[in-house]
Amino acid sequence: MLLYLHGFRSSPQSFKSRLVQERMRAWGVEKSFACPTLNVSPAQAIAQAEAAIRGARAGGETDIAIIGSSLGGFYARWLAERHGCRAVLLNPAIHPWTDLEKYLGEQSLYHGGGSVVVERSHLQELLDLRVEQITKPARYYLLAATGDEVLDYREMVQACPGANIRIIEGSDHGISEFEDYVDDVLAFCGYGPGGKLPASASRPDLA
Template sequence: MLLYLHGFRSSPQSFKSRVVQDRMRAWGVEKYFACPMLNVSPSLAIAQAEAAIRGARAGGETDIAIIGSSLGGFYARWLAEKHGCRAVLLNPAVHPWTDLERYLGEQPLYHGGGSVVVERKHLQELLDLRVDAITRPERYYLLAATGDEVLDYREMIAACPGARIRVIEGSDHGISEFEEYVDDVLAFCGYTPNGKTVA
């Protein structure tokens, strides 16, 4: 299974999520794609991701890979450490318990209307999910854009020593040219135009 974790205030309708799903559909491996609508509560979001992983394993899927964008990248690091799976981090949040301090209260969602309420307890939930140091760095692939207007790409690099790292000159937080990188990302996760390659 390939589990895509979207970012803060985003959804399964995010640009990068749709690019990944569309490419997997074109390659005939869309059945492996999963992208839950994550709860604003970090502990509940992690529970959703873990439920997806358990479901995949119960269905016979032993090979799990995760793509996480922004806050989803923060979650992906924690999940990769716990489950020993590969993770692609797209402009990941490194210390969201401080980044989200300024977003306390009601916040509009990017897709489909609606809003979420960020509570102070959510910051502690994020702190509880921090990963002080990654292990087995070869299972991580970081894409970090120098033009990220939200997060500092240098902090992302410092948080992933030994990982495969692609520094994108310029760009933005959303990696608006992500279609240029999706094949490489999927190859790292074990997918090619010929199907699934990692057993």
């Protein structure tokens, strides 16, 4: 299964999520794609992701990979450490418990209208999910844009020592040129034009 975790105020309708799904559909492996609409509560968002992973494993999926964007990247790091799976981090949040301080209260959503309410308790939930140091760096692939107008790419790099790192010169927080990188991202996750790649192809050593 490939689990995509969207960012704060985003949704499965984000262009990166849709691009990943469309590519997997073209390769005949769309059934392996999952992208839940994450709750504003970090604890509940993690519970949703955990439920998706449990469901996949109950269905016989043993090979799990996660793509996380922004806040979803923060969640992906925690889940990768917990489950020992591969994770692609797209301009990930590193310390969102401080980043989201200025967003306390009602916040509009980017897709489909509506809003969410960010509560102070959510900041503690984020703090509870912090990863002090990644283990087995080979299972991580970081895409960090120097032009990110929301987060500092240098903090992302510092948080992923030894990982597979691709620094994108310029760009922006949303990685507007993500189409240029999606095939590489999916290869790291174990997928290619032929569908599921053999275990020996484009896979990090997770031992």
